[in-house]
Amino acid sequence: MSAAREAKKELKELRESMKKVEPFFEPMGKPEAYDWLGSNNEPGQTFEQYLDSDPTKPTKERQTIYVLPLGTFTPQQNKIIDASVGYLAAFYDLKVEKLAARELRAVWPNVRQNKFTRTHQIKTGHILNDILKPMLPADAAALIAFTVDDLYPDDSKSYVFGQASLESRVGVWSLARLDDNADYSKFLRRTLKIAAHETGHMFSMWHCTKYECLMSxxxxxxxxxxxxxxxxxxxxxxxxxxxxxxxxDRYKKLADFCQKNGLASDATEFTKKMNAVAGN
Ligand SMILES: [Zn+2]
Ligand SMILES: [Zn+2]
Known part of the structure; x- marks a missing residue:
């Protein structure tokens, strides 16, 4: 089969798989008070629009996602970072490598004290532009840093969980707020969601508005x-x-990851989706 026909067949099969997993997802509902779509008017991005957008994607030369711990972490936080490394590997089917931890020492004007919570915060742009971009390995599909410090993008926002650059393949997210009122499994699931979400931005994926989705x-x-x-x-x-x-194959890897990491009901869901698309 020619390469063009091969590609066409692949897209046809993907579109069939999309239909088969539709029942597992809720269409995006009306935003509740303070929800993202209540204050952000976004167009969304379908699969077809993504294909037309010439997205940044892993190439033959760029097959590794690097994870950089920035700062000093507790054993529980380290365990969660290690799990995120495994989840990203399954989620994007790429090699994921954890780099040695580095200290994070930012000073004014790249830091502030939050007006309301009085917590020390670091500006995401500083981490992305001054720390991550200069150290981006040539074979990096993406370089993602975790911090324990709280983050802010600019003075218009109180905080952000994370931020990624769509073109530069770098991103950062914070664990600072993710253990609020959470047991280990809730803390873990929140971190995995944000890790996969921010990495998606690095592959030029926009926010999703069609379903209640990890990319929303x-x-x-x-x-x-x-x-x-x-x-x-x-x-x-x-x-x-x-x-x-x-x-x-992707759902199988995700089911295996969840099984190994104590997320039994997520493993069951992924297995159901795997069975739904079997044959494609
Ligand atoms: Zn986002
Ligand atoms: Zn989506």
């Missing part, structure tokens, strides 16, 4: 908790397409 924007932890740990049909097709993996 979130404004607060309630919204993060409500969202699935998985990408909706549209976003799943984008990931399978850029990673060159079948949806079935």
């Amino acid at each position: 924007g979130t404004n607060h932890l309630g919204e993060t908790d409500r969202r699935p740990i998985d990408a909706c049909p549209e976003c799943m097709a984008k990931i399978a397409w850029i990673s060159d993996i079948t949806p079935k």
Whole structure:
């Protein structure tokens, strides 16, 4: 088969898989008070729009996601970072490598004290532009840093969970707020969602508005908790397409990861989706 026909067949199969996993996802509802879509008017991005957008994707030369711990972490936080490394590997079917931890010492004007919570915060732009961009390895599909410090993008916002650059392949997210009122498994699930979400931005994926999706924007932890740990049909097709993996093999890897990491009900969901797309 010619390469062009091969590619066409792959897209046809992906579109069929999308239909088969639709029943597992909720269409995006009306935003509740303080939800992301209540204050952000976003167009969304279907699989077809993504294909037309010439997205940044892993290439033959760029097959590794690097994870950089910035700062000093507790054993529980380290365990969660290690789990995120495993989840990203399954989610994007790429090699994920954890780099040695580095200290994070930022000073004014790259830091501030939050007006309301009085917490020390670091500006995301500083981490992205001054720390991550200069150290981006040539074979990096993406370089993502974790911090324990709280983050802010600019003075218009009280805080952000994380931020990524769509073109530069660098991103950062913070664990600072993710253990609020959370047991280990809630803390873990929140971190995995944000890790996969921010990495999606690095592969030029926009916020999802079609379904309650891991790639939908979130404004607060309630919204993060409500969202699935998985990408909706549209976003799943984008990931399978850029990673060159079948949806079935991908769901299998995700189910295995969840099984090994104490997320039994997530493992069951991924197994159901794997069975739904079997044959494609
Ligand atoms: Zn986002
Ligand atoms: Zn989506």
